[in-house]
Amino acid sequence: MKITGQVAKFLLESIVAFLLVCTLAGQDAYCLSLDFDSIDASAGNVDPTSYLAGQGVVLTNNSPASNVVIVDYRNFFDVIPPSLPNFITQLGSNDPVSYTMTFNRPLESLSFTRTRLVDPGGLAYPEWLVTVYNASGVSGPSVGDSLKGYYGDNPAVTYTLAIPNDLVKSVVVYSNNHNFAGMSAVTLDDFQGNAVPLPPTLLLLGGGLLGLVGLGRFSKE
Numbered sequence: 001m002k003i004t005g006q007v008a009k010f011l012l013e014s015i016v017a018f019l020l021v022c023t024l025a026g027q028d029a030y031c032l033s034l035d036f037d038s039i040d041a042s043a044g045n046v047d048p049t050s051y052l053a054g055q056g057v058v059l060t061n062n063s064p065a066s067n068v069v070i071v072d073y074r075n076f077f078d079v080i081p082p083s084l085p086n087f088i089t090q091l092g093s094n095d096p097v098s099y100t101m102t103f104n105r106p107l108e109s110l111s112f113t114r115t116r117l118v119d120p121g122g123l124a125y126p127e128w129l130v131t132v133y134n135a136s137g138v139s140g141p142s143v144g145d146s147l148k149g150y151y152g153d154n155p156a157v158t159y160t161l162a163i164p165n166d167l168v169k170s171v172v173v174y175s176n177n178h179n180f181a182g183m184s185a186v187t188l189d190d191f192q193g194n195a196v197p198l199p200p201t202l203l204l205l206g207g208g209l210l211g212l213v214g215l216g217r218f219s220k221e
Contacts, residue, residue, distance in 0.1 A: 030105060032056070034191040036070045036086040045069035048088055056104040062172075063097035066090050066184060073115075077182075078123050080116040081189040082156045087115050090175060090185035097185055098174040106135060106167035107193035111160040115187040122151040126177040128186035132161045135169040147178050158190075167196055 034055055039046050048070045052059045061068050072085045081087035090097045110132055117125060129144035140163035162168065175185030 030056075030195040032103065032107060032110075032191065032193040032195065034088075035083040035189060036088055037083055039070050039086060041070050041072040041086055042074070044075070045071050045091070052101065058102040058104070060100040060102070061090075062099055063090070063093060063095070065095070066093040066097045068099045071187075076187075078117055078119040078150075079187045080118060080156075081187070082113045082115065082158075083190055087187050087189040089183070089187045090173070091183070093184050094177055094179045096174065096176040098172055100170055100172050101191075102170040103168070103193070103195075105195040106169050108167065108196060109160055109162035110168050110171055110191065110193045111158060112188050112192070113156050113158045113190045115189055116156040117150045117154040117187075118152070119150065120152060122149055124149050124177075124181040126175045126181040126183060126185055128176075129174045130159070130161070130186075130188075131172050131174070132163060132168045133170045133172065134163055134166045137170075140164075140166065140168065144174075147176070147181060156189075168193065 032055065034052070034057070036048065036051065039048075039051055045067070046069060048068060049059050051070065059068060068088065068090050070086050070088055071079075073079050073081055073087060074085060079087065090099055112130070114128075117123065125145075125148050127145065127147045129142055131142040132140040134140060141161050143159045143161065161171075173186065173188065177184055
């Protein structure tokens with residue numbers, strides 16, 4: 001069968017429209033899932049910027065004197081993440097520190113886990129606060145804890161934050177070890193969130209484009 005230029009153009013346009021529909025549908029199903037475990041941190045701590053960017057998250061270190069890092073728990077002390085082997089924290093400062101994660105697609109809610117803490121002799125853990133923000137930079141709910149001592153085996157705790165009648169665009173993780181705790185910042189893992197579904201009109205638009213391509217081609221024949 002001979003493929004004319006007109007037929008080839010029709011096929012190309014159809015493929016482009018089909019890919020648009022698939023792309024929109026794929027974005028609609030997007031879910032945020034950050035467990036940091038695909039990164040090899042066994043030889044040392046790793047900057048999470050690239051990993052997060054690949055997941056649609058922009059990292060901002062608000063405390064340049066410190067380092068936000070992915071850590072392999074086997075190279076740390078007293079911390080066991082809920083999904084092995086890695087977690088995220090901030091190191092290198094005894095002053096208050098914080099970092100921000102901004103999501104390319106707003107989330108309906110955000111959950112995360114403060115790691116399990118294990119020390120038979122006891123450990124001092126930093127004060128911490130996690131706050132979500134909307135797209136305008138207005139703060140929503142927060143969760144956190146004061147400077148606190150932990151003894152024995154303390155299970156991991158999962159928290160979920162959502163902004164009533166609004167969406168989560170970013171989250172700020174603040175810590176303060178008060179020059180006392182043995183680590184600079186809170187140790188977190190397993191960030192989860194569902195992106196806001198795309199409006200059905202956008203999906204209908206993609207499907208309509210596919211139909212118009214075919215209608216336009218055949219109406220000219």
